[in-house]
Amino acid sequence: MTARTAVQTAWYPVARAADVGTTPVPVGAGGHAYVVVRLRPGGEVSAFPARCPHRLVPLSTAEVIDGRLQCGYHGWRFDGEGRCVEIPSLGPTGTPPPRADLAVPWAVEERHGWVWLAPERTTSHPPRFASRVSPEPVPDLPVPRGPVLDNLHPSLEHAWHPVALSGELLPGGWLQIRLMGRTWTLRRTSDGLAAEPPAVGVRERYGLIWLAPAEPAGVDIDVPESEDRHYVPARLQPLRSAGPAGPLADNFLDVAHFPFVHRATFGAEDRPEVPAYDVVPEPGGFGSVQEQWCENPTDPEVARGGRPLRQRRRATYAYRAPFSFRLRLEFLDSGAATTILFLLQPEDLDSTRIYTSLFLSAGHGQPLPAPAAVATEVAFMRRVLEEDLRLHAGFAATGLPLDPRDELHLRSDRMGVALRRALFDFSTAGRISAAA
Numbered sequence: 001m002t003a004r005t006a007v008q009t010a011w012y013p014v015a016r017a018a019d020v021g022t023t024p025v026p027v028g029a030g031g032h033a034y035v036v037v038r039l040r041p042g043g044e045v046s047a048f049p050a051r052c053p054h055r056l057v058p059l060s061t062a063e064v065i066d067g068r069l070q071c072g073y074h075g076w077r078f079d080g081e082g083r084c085v086e087i088p089s090l091g092p093t094g095t096p097p098p099r100a101d102l103a104v105p106w107a108v109e110e111r112h113g114w115v116w117l118a119p120e121r122t123t124s125h126p127p128r129f130a131s132r133v134s135p136e137p138v139p140d141l142p143v144p145r146g147p148v149l150d151n152l153h154p155s156l157e158h159a160w161h162p163v164a165l166s167g168e169l170l171p172g173g174w175l176q177i178r179l180m181g182r183t184w185t186l187r188r189t190s191d192g193l194a195a196e197p198p199a200v201g202v203r204e205r206y207g208l209i210w211l212a213p214a215e216p217a218g219v220d221i222d223v224p225e226s227e228d229r230h231y232v233p234a235r236l237q238p239l240r241s242a243g244p245a246g247p248l249a250d251n252f253l254d255v256a257h258f259p260f261v262h263r264a265t266f267g268a269e270d271r272p273e274v275p276a277y278d279v280v281p282e283p284g285g286f287g288s289v290q291e292q293w294c295e296n297p298t299d300p301e302v303a304r305g306g307r308p309l310r311q312r313r314r315a316t317y318a319y320r321a322p323f324s325f326r327l328r329l330e331f332l333d334s335g336a337a338t339t340i341l342f343l344l345q346p347e348d349l350d351s352t353r354i355y356t357s358l359f360l361s362a363g364h365g366q367p368l369p370a371p372a373a374v375a376t377e378v379a380f381m382r383r384v385l386e387e388d389l390r391l392h393a394g395f396a397a398t399g400l401p402l403d404p405r406d407e408l409h410l411r412s413d414r415m416g417v418a419l420r421r422a423l424f425d426f427s428t429a430g431r432i433s434a435a436a
Helices: 002-008 245-253 300-304 371-392 411-435
Strands: 012-016 025-029 032-038 045-049 063-065 068-070 084-086 107-111 114-118 161-165 174-179 182-189 192-196 201-205 208-212 232-235 239-241 280-282 285-295 310-320 324-331 337-348 351-361
Touching: 012 032, 025 114, 032 114, 045 107, 161 174, 161 182, 161 337, 161 351, 174 337, 182 208, 192 201, 232 371, 239 371, 245 310, 245 324, 245 337, 245 351, 245 371, 245 411, 285 411, 310 411, 351 371
Parallel strands: none
Antiparallel strands: 012 025, 012 114, 025 032, 032 045, 063 068, 107 114, 161 208, 174 182, 182 192, 201 208, 232 351, 239 351, 280 285, 285 310, 310 324, 324 337, 337 351
């Protein structure tokens, strides 16, 4: 009876065959999470592990392109055997590393109108008859083995966090906000700003109210353009993501996803390769300068035919732990420049508020951008952020993995690796401060 039971449990019914097409379907087999999909219409069923090894993106969000399964974040492509056959950021001559291959289940078969999986090698076969079949339950997605920084991590106590627009708190008024799973009440009195429960500090900067629950351990980010009369400031209305701040921070520093996530706005689909770039340590974080290809539809000369849509830009990144970012974009053809201030408020485990400010210049010797041009830039930036948020809605992430062994990193991920190191150092400093 024991041997017979082992044979019967070697294969698992996971989905009705008629329900499996060219859109990946999440399934479970033997407690493991997979997706099943047909790589060609009417073709045989292939099965893959539930997450991409690069950034642990659920492959249920992937697409079938030219007979391959393509991850929607960075365009990695896998064949029916799980081999990674293309990593666009490496360029046409790049070779995917062995760790990029997916550990597919041992076998997949269709019988009796069902798809059956055998996760491990077995000498048995799917049952000859299956009049009463129920699919295996779909387990939770696998989680990283190492430390993960989520929105409630104790180290985040030791930082200044943006918690509201200045205009959201009127004189003599009060405002309730969420930060790290707690509710705080802010008040604006004749004596200044106050918070309840008490915080180490409450202040205003860049048109935002900031709160530090405990003694801050980080370094403030500076935005010289905010005091430069050659720039026009603009602000997006805050957005909210139903997920943690860490993956959003990684997304903002990630350059390899542009051709795939942002192909409808500025991503250059035909130039996915990411040349090697440097990351320079700075107090409280790091910086990086890169040149990138992009599409620049907000350049007025593009509509008039004076400049091509495809342009070069110089991108200067600055990061300060835990969730402050500044990006200066200099468009080399037009001389225009845009600086983006991107800030994250970790509200709850599954909620992050996003603040975005723009500082716009038409270039040296040019008039300041007109209100219509500013409105166009703000609308464009909102479209870009909404593209990112649609992607992150399917992440199912609990936080940002800090152990580099939990993900596969490439040369295009240098800023992502630096982010993880900086947040690990920040989280360690936070624990030391708390202990002291």
